[in-house]
Amino acid sequence: MNQFLSAHDIKDIDGLIERAQRHKAAPFGFDDVGYNKTVINLFFNPSLRTRISTEKAATQLGFQVITYDASGGWNIEFDEGATMNLDTAEHVREAAGVLSQYCDVLCVRSFPSLTDREADYADHVIKSFVKYATVPVVSLESATRHPLQSLADCITITENSSRPRPKVVLTWAPHPRRLPQAVANSFAEWMVKWDKVDLVITNPEGFDLAPEFTKGAKVMHDQAEAFRNADFVYAKNWSSYADYGQTADLPGWMVDEAKMGLTNNAYFMHCLPVRRNVVVSDGVLNSNRSLVLQQANNRTWSAQAVLEAIMRGE
Numbered sequence: 004m005n006q007f008l009s010a011h012d013i014k015d016i017d018g019l020i021e022r023a024q025r026h027k028a029a030p031f032g033f034d035d036v037g038y039n040k041t042v043i044n045l046f047f048n049p050s051l052r053t054r055i056s057t058e059k060a061a062t063q064l065g066f067q068v069i070t071y072d073a074s075g076g077w078n079i080e081f082d083e084g085a086t087m088n089l090d091t092a093e094h095v096r097e098a099a100g101v102l103s104q105y106c107d108v109l110c111v112r113s114f115p116s117l118t119d120r121e122a123d124y125a126d127h128v129i130k131s132f133v134k135y136a137t138v139p140v141v142s143l144e145s146a147t148r149h150p151l152q153s154l155a156d157c158i159t160i161t162e163n164s165s166r167p168r169p170k171v172v173l174t175w176a177p178h179p180r181r182l183p184q185a186v187a188n189s190f191a192e193w194m195v196k197w198d199k200v201d202l203v204i205t206n207p208e209g210f211d212l213a214p215e216f217t218k219g220a221k222v223m224h225d226q227a228e229a230f231r232n233a234d235f236v237y238a239k240n241w242s243s244y245a246d247y248g249q250t251a252d253l254p255g256w257m258v259d260e261a262k263m264g265l266t267n268n269a270y271f272m273h274c275l276p277v278r279r280n281v282v283v284s285d286g287v288l289n290s291n292r293s294l295v296l297q298q299a300n301n302r303t304w305s306a307q308a309v310l311e312a313i314m315r316g317e
């Protein structure tokens with residue numbers, strides 16, 4: 004692997020899950036991988052899980068780790084040919100070139116604007132770093148995808164599946180803010196490519212995800228019908244792709260005990276952070292069917308697996 008931006012960078016998802024499970028079984032068993040090597044984590048947006056789990060993963064692999072809050076640094080210009088006489092102080096061409104001299108793997112998080120669909124879906128920030136960096140780039144979530152989260156979700160489903168091809172339901176859930184589609188896009192993309200589950204996506208009319216991510220999944224607008232016999236329910240809010248970046252006040256889409264009662268005693272999943280009693284009721288989140296902490300735990304092993312695969316060129 005020479006970059007990790009999406010499921011398309013993975014030839015064998017099961018092989019990567021098995022690699023992550025080897026790291027989970029022996030967290031310090033691969034501490035030669037990062038010997039005399041450096042990982043830089045560049046954050047343009049906030050994070051709790053991604054930042055800490057990636058730092059922990061890299062440290063356990065023996066890397067030196069530098070995390071930089073790019074939101075507090077020089078404003079970076081991403082447009083080619085820009086005349087930089089306004090707010091941007093440094094072009095990504097120099098920034099990526101400089102950082103590549105300081106590290107062996109460059110990890111980047113950046114969120115979409117949610118105002119310009121074409122620009123967001125061009126994923127300029129992460130793609131510009133890939134273009135100008137001379138070291139492998141790992142996505143810590145881009146405008147359109149969150150692949151380390153999706154890999155952790157695949158691990159979590161693997162650990163909790165009790166039958167072949169479980170029914171996995173990705174459900175839209177309410178949220179007071181306008182949120183990216185990245186987690187949902189990525190989850191759908193990984194589930195379809197993995198082809199080990201039957202994926203159903205349920206969301207209100209007007210909130211269908213971009214078709215490039217959902218081809219191969221069943222999309223339903225009746226949430227209760229979608230939940231029937233589900234083995235896993237993955238809740239996430241996303242703003243509209245069609246009416247780009249807009250949201251809707253639909254509290255009836257919250258996941259609660261009554262809806263989980265329609266399922267095959269399903270496990271509940273969410274990438275976190277989650278708004279209690281808005282996205283999901285306390286009763287569901289506090290139940291012994293909630294996998295949210297296990298998902299967050301698996302972020303460390305997914306990061307270790309990806310960093311090891313990159314360093315070994317496998």
Ligand code: CP
Binds near residue numbers: 049152275276
């Ligand atoms: N799930 C996730 O990526 O969490 P953070 O935004 O806290 O990193």
